[in-house]
Every structure is written in structure tokens, then in C-alpha cells.
Amino acid sequence: MSLKNKLHFLCVCALIFFISACGASEPSSAPPAPFSRALWSSTLQDLWELEQTEYETTASVYGGSSYIFPASYLDYSGKVKYMYDDRDQLVAIAFFYEGSDASQVKELYDKIYPLAARAFGESIHSETAGHNSGEKWTRKEGNVLLSVLSTQEAHALQYSFLHPSVSHSE
Secondary structure, X not given: OOHHHHHHHHHHHHHHHHXXXXXXXXXXXXXXXXXXXXXXXXXXXXXXXXXXXXXXXXXXOOEEEEEEEEEEXXXXXXXXXXXXXOOOOEEEEEEEEEOOOHHXXXXXXXXXXXXXXXXXXXXXXXXXXXXXXXXXXXXXXXXXXXXXXXXXXXXXXXXXXXOHHHOOOO
């Protein structure tokens, strides 16, 4: 094979690799949250087909509706909440777990945090205020929040993935 043919072959291989890599990193092709197969483009009908179970409906803090389905993540039974804005765009997906005591919630937190840190790096904001604590990762694909609430009445964890349109950098 001549040098010219070798260079041509290498250029074609590099181009194929580049195109394949770009296609694989398309943000809409992979679910944004590890506990759901929903995409940001998912409709209520899509959610129904994914979850195949009854759901609750509430108002969303983003101006639309929220749909809450029973879910399991890392062997913990909880709920997954899909929140839509006033334009029917899915803008937040959250896993909610309520434990019977603080140790159950901490146990789940201790499982999620290392996975999130490995996937997203160090959190940019770690806070403990009263009964609340949380971590925040700011990303161009949308922010990720890991929040814990523990009081005498309730012990809960929420792991949230936000669409870029509702993510804030501060």
C-alpha cells in the first residue's frame, strides 16, 4: 500500500471514528437520570409506556403537571416524579425515597453520592442547614441535586436531574 493510500485510509478511519463518537454523545439519545429511561422529549404517553403502572398527578413547580410513579432505585422503593413546565416540556426527573428513620436515608445517600461523584466529579455546592443537607452538580446537560431532609416527623432523600432550561449556575 502506498503512502498516499495509507494516509487516505487513516483519514477515512478518523472520520468514521469522529462521526461515531459525535453520534454516541448526543444528549437526547440517553436518559438523563439513572433511575429512569425517560428522555427530556418524553410525553405523558411515553411515561405511561415506560412505567406501565398507575400514577398520581400534582401541580409542578415549573407551571405544568407532575406525574408520580412507584419506582425502585438501588434496591430502595420510592417514587419517581416527572415534572413538566407550562409548555409541556419535561424539565425535571427526581427519585424520592422516604425512610422510617435517618439511618435508612443516610444509607441510600451513601450509595448514591459515590456514584454521582464518579459520574459528575466533585459537587460544586455542599450544604448542611438545619435538618437539610444537599449536593449540587452544575453541568451543561442540566444540574443534578442530591437532597436529604431529616426531622422527627420525616426522613427523605431526593435525587433530581434538571433540564438545562431550568438549571441555574449559582
